[in-house]
Amino acid sequence: MTVGIIYDPIYLEHQTGTDPESPERLIAIMNFLEEKGLLDDPNFKIIKPRKASLDQIRYVHRDRLIKEIQEICEFSEKTNSIQYLDADTAASPKTFEASLYSVGGNLQAADEILNGNIKSAFALVRPPGHHSNTHKFAGFCIFNNIAVTTEYLFREKGIKKVAIIDWDCHHGNGTQDIFFNGSRSDSGDLVIFNSHQDGRTLYPGSGYIGEIGSGKGEGKIVNFPMPPSSADDVIPLYFNQIIFPICEEYKPEFILISAGFDTHWTDRLTEMNWTYQAPANYLIRIKTIAYKYAKDRILITLEGGYNLDKQARAVYNCLRVLNDENEKILQEEPRSSRIELLDYYNNKLIPAIKDKLKPFWKCF
Numbered sequence: 370m371t372v373g374i375i376y377d378p379i380y381l382e383h384q385t386g387t388d389p390e391s392p393e394r395l396i397a398i399m400n401f402l403e404e405k406g407l408l409d410d411p412n413f414k415i416i417k418p419r420k421a422s423l424d425q426i427r428y429v430h431r432d433r434l435i436k437e438i439q440e441i442c443e444f445s446e447k448t449n450s451i452q453y454l455d456a457d458t459a460a461s462p463k464t465f466e467a468s469l470y471s472v473g474g475n476l477q478a479a480d481e482i483l484n485g486n487i488k489s490a491f492a493l494v495r496p497p498g499h500h501s502n503t504h505k506f507a508g509f510c511i512f513n514n515i516a517v518t519t520e521y522l523f524r525e526k527g528i529k530k531v532a533i534i535d536w537d538c539h540h541g542n543g544t545q546d547i548f549f550n551g552s553r554s555d556s557g558d559l560v561i562f563n564s565h566q567d568g569r570t571l572y573p574g575s576g577y578i579g580e581i582g583s584g585k586g587e588g589k590i591v592n593f594p595m596p597p598s599s600a601d602d603v604i605p606l607y608f609n610q611i612i613f614p615i616c617e618e619y620k621p622e623f624i625l626i627s628a629g630f631d632t633h634w635t636d637r638l639t640e641m642n643w644t645y646q647a648p649a650n651y652l653i654r655i656k657t658i659a660y661k662y663a664k665d666r667i668l669i670t671l672e673g674g675y676n677l678d679k680q681a682r683a684v685y686n687c688l689r690v691l692n693d694e695n696e697k698i699l700q701e702e703p704r705s706s707r708i709e710l711l712d713y714y715n716n717k718l719i720p721a722i723k724d725k726l727k728p729f730w731k732c733f
Contacts, residue, residue: 537629
């Protein structure tokens, strides 16, 4: 069975001026995939997105927010100028349409997976989504792609349990805000695993270990704030000691990944020390959960990543892993965290996370 790649030129129509979240990100990815022969490989299938309906956007966003972006895009077209929704987040005439296709690309991917047409998918979409919440655009993001997709799986597809894994270097605060009290409907349940650079050192300044949710969502938000300079070797610590035991207990039916590639050591907006093979090695671990509990159902959606060459290589690596071709992962020189950082993880951070979550999970 093939791996789906969701892509359409409409995503390039979301113009952002000088912002690092630019159309060049997707152009670089698609050019690299073509250069490596992946787009001609019968094991991979390009899937055209559809537009999400406004009712589907309303699963997680307020009407006022939808109206705001419509009006701003209309004004942008009239004035022939890029408009800013906040200090970082830009909109242009086609942003609203691209945003509907960005969400809809993920919904189309979910359908293709559930219908058995593909085994898994990577949605190469923009604008990204994980910083936007019910009432606010933020951090280059318009509609929260991963959040709408989660509610879509619950409300329209009969899925009961979803695990969201967000490995963007910036905390997925919008997704956390939307689901802080659990699912927006009574149809399903979710757990969120968020690994990111410590909010004391990076936008958006959130994602601390005490942020565990409330109400029916209490204990189902897991934050893993990484100090600057953390390298690939922190991933197995987090996965083996936190993610895997929780998922063994939780047994998710579908895994959604907010995949940012700004953890790379050369990324200009962040201070992590990951290689471009690190996300693929993370994905290899995640696939063990998907195989055991979720019928291999994994949908990855693109979030951040601003070194164009390294992001393209990381995306390529993840696609190879989705197709069970781990031997084709591109490798750069391995990088390691300092001894004192590993001591911090093993002796302070991970025990503190377990202590916070112990009342909610038998595995701790």
